[in-house]
Amino acid sequence: MGKVTFDYSKALGFVREEEMAAFKERVKLCHGMLQNGTGLGSDYVGWVDLPDAYDREEFGRIKAAAEKIKSQADVLIVVGIGGSYLGARAAIEMLCHNFHNELARDKRSGAKVYFAGHNISSTYLKNLLDMVEGQDICINVISKSGTTTEPALAFRVLKEYMEKKYGEKGAAERIYATTDRSRGALKQLADEEGYETFVVPDDIGGRYSVLTPVGLLPMAAAGINIDEVMDGAKAAYDYLAVDVLEDNGAYQYAVLRNLFYNKGKTVEVLVNYEPSLSYLGEWYKQLFGESEGKDKKGIFPASMNFTTDLHSMGQYMQDGRRNLFETVLNIEESREEMVVKENKDNLDGLNYLGGKTLDFVNKKAMEGTLAAHVDGGVPNMVINIAEASPYCFGYLVYFMMKACGLSGYLLGVNPFDQPGVEAYKSNMFRLLGKP
Numbered sequence: 001m002g003k004v005t006f007d008y009s010k011a012l013g014f015v016r017e018e019e020m021a022a023f024k025e026r027v028k029l030c031h032g033m034l035q036n037g038t039g040l041g042s043d044y045v046g047w048v049d050l051p052d053a054y055d056r057e058e059f060g061r062i063k064a065a066a067e068k069i070k071s072q073a074d075v076l077i078v079v080g081i082g083g084s085y086l087g088a089r090a091a092i093e094m095l096c097h098n099f100h101n102e103l104a105r106d107k108r109s110g111a112k113v114y115f116a117g118h119n120i121s122s123t124y125l126k127n128l129l130d131m132v133e134g135q136d137i138c139i140n141v142i143s144k145s146g147t148t149t150e151p152a153l154a155f156r157v158l159k160e161y162m163e164k165k166y167g168e169k170g171a172a173e174r175i176y177a178t179t180d181r182s183r184g185a186l187k188q189l190a191d192e193e194g195y196e197t198f199v200v201p202d203d204i205g206g207r208y209s210v211l212t213p214v215g216l217l218p219m220a221a222a223g224i225n226i227d228e229v230m231d232g233a234k235a236a237y238d239y240l241a242v243d244v245l246e247d248n249g250a251y252q253y254a255v256l257r258n259l260f261y262n263k264g265k266t267v268e269v270l271v272n273y274e275p276s277l278s279y280l281g282e283w284y285k286q287l288f289g290e291s292e293g294k295d296k297k298g299i300f301p302a303s304m305n306f307t308t309d310l311h312s313m314g315q316y317m318q319d320g321r322r323n324l325f326e327t328v329l330n331i332e333e334s335r336e337e338m339v340v341k342e343n344k345d346n347l348d349g350l351n352y353l354g355g356k357t358l359d360f361v362n363k364k365a366m367e368g369t370l371a372a373h374v375d376g377g378v379p380n381m382v383i384n385i386a387e388a389s390p391y392c393f394g395y396l397v398y399f400m401m402k403a404c405g406l407s408g409y410l411l412g413v414n415p416f417d418q419p420g421v422e423a424y425k426s427n428m429f430r431l432l433g434k435p
């Protein structure tokens with residue numbers, strides 16, 4: 001099984017090992033807060049033990065439901081926002097074919113998966129319905145609270161569409177709800193309508209829920225091996241259970257983030273060299289942004305897709321304000337390979353690459369960029385991912401969550417609440433005249 005490793009050698013020009021070592025005792029303290037649930041937000045650390053303690057009975061039901069979805073439908077529409085959709089989307093984009101939804105059924109690993117309820121655009125929703133016309137559909141509606149406006153609005157439209165298409169009973173057999181175990185509007189509706197339900201555990205917040213049914217059911221329906229996802233998460237759980245800074249890559253990452261922040265580098269850019277990692281960047285932004293951006297503190301998490309964005313944001317990265325540090329997601333072994341062929345005319349001047357693979361070129365672009373950005377004053381850290389496999393995905397997301405929890409505690413905030421999200425909601429509700 002491939003591994004995920006953390007390499008900060010290219011950041012050492014910007015911090016001294018002694019500065020890191022000075023964090024050792026605080027790391028032990030914060031580790032204890034995470035593991036023993038003694039820190040701020042301790043009601044929401046259920047994700048820490050999840051790879052070991054997850055509900056096996058429900059896990060079996062997820063796999064069975066995914067098989068049923070694959071036999072019932074061409075298309076699964078996942079309705080959710082924030083932590084109730086980004087993890088599944090990140091997994092499907094990273095692990096399935098880049099054009100999964102466009103492939104013929106026998107070339108695809110599972111159902112096509114589209115997302116709704118992560119915006120309030122009538123054009124998006126209408127266009128989605130136009131696109132799925134004539135295809136068989138299932139829905140997985142995901143909301144921990146059950147009252148989030150965006151998914152609730154989309155689900156109201158989609159439920160009516162499904163009932164018109166399949167009748168009330170037929171629709172109920174095709175709608176799967178992932179929500180609170182016993183409370184909330186969605187749980188009540190699911191019970192009334194007879195939807196199969198899956199649980200978002202009470203002690204796991206949305207952005208830490210990718211390894212619960214929230215992420216696992218859409219992944220399994222798309223054909224991802226979720227046993228391997230959980231195996232990878234369990235390996236990370238075991239490896240990252242130590243409080244010794246030298247032995248824990250996630251904690252080294254967390255410490256370095258805080259060191260850079262204290263040196264005025266307040267923006268982290270998570271970069272990738274594979275388009276399939278772009279949604280991992282979106283997932284990471286919610287994870288770290290909601291966890292750390294509070295009390296007028298926090299690193300601003302950004303993401304970029306290289307080499308694409310080197311032709312738009314490369315100038316800033318190299319030469320703009322030096323308040324940045326960069327974390328590179330490097331997939332070591334490309335899933336597909338292509339060799340550059342020699343060409344008689346060589347008008348494009350590319351014959352010097354003849355016989356080399358495209359991934360070789362991509363890796364040289366990465367190495368060259370990394371060196372240039374370090375020279376330009378941007379510390380770089382690298383998360384090496386052996387391959388784009390379910391195992392590595394499980395490992396990676398657990399690594400990131402562990403780093404995030406610790407990083408939040410080092411920063412002195414509660415990494416498990418998100419009070420600031422309410423402000424836009426209450427303004428919107430006032431403007432809408434919500435009773």
Ligand SMILES: O=P(O)(O)OC[C@H]1O[C@](O)(CO)[C@@H](O)[C@@H]1O
Binds near residue numbers: 143206421
């Ligand atoms: O699953 P829910 O309750 O619909 O919440 C979705 C998202 O909305 C937020 O609560 C913010 O409003 C996020 O923290 C969460 O991931």
